[in-house]
Amino acid sequence: MENYLSFLPFSSNSSPPSSSSLSLNTVNNSTLGNNKSNIGFLGLMSEMEIPTSSNVNIIGSTTQINNVNNSQSSEIDHQVLKSGKKKGDKKIRKPRYAFQTRSQVDILDDGYRWRKYGQKAVKNNKFPRSYYRCTHQGCNVKKQVQRLTKDEGIVVTTYEGMHSHTIEKSTDNFEHILSQMQIYTTSF
């Protein structure tokens, strides 16, 4: 919070961060000191590194992120998520989409507003996993953010569900970011 930093990782011609282009929030307890935000999109993720559930979809190409959500979750989207409160509900989960970024900071600001609702220590990982929920009314999208133990520079973000509204910040928008990211992907 105090350490809210914004970065312009991809290009040098973008303008000030807080309301445009990609900006990144720095979580308080993340290691600061050098603000090198060397963000590279890694795309692929091995299942071993994300053992959370069996239906995590691995995103290999950044351009698929939105499309996959639109095409696959439209039906499932309305099904009730395991809530822990409602007994008897089917344990059907929304599809999840995970991708990795190489970053010094944990949270990619994708233009939506997120509220943290939990944090858990994860087995075999020295970094906790953070749970976020979209604050937009009626929007039930969640995401998890976790840093890998193996490589502390890699942040795994897992999205669950589909936004039912438009981006709240006027970012140059996520697609632009993703297209930039893909350049990194292909160069790997």
Add this chain to the structure above:
DNA sequence: CGACTTTGACCTGCGC
């Protein structure tokens, strides 16, 4: 004062 984070407790699913 509202929005957000922190954090311990609780619930559920799953493997043994």
Add this chain to the structure above:
DNA sequence: GCGCAGGTCAAAGTCG
């Protein structure tokens, strides 16, 4: 059935 791990809740605290 038991214990573990993941996921969520909600009260309290913090910040702008």
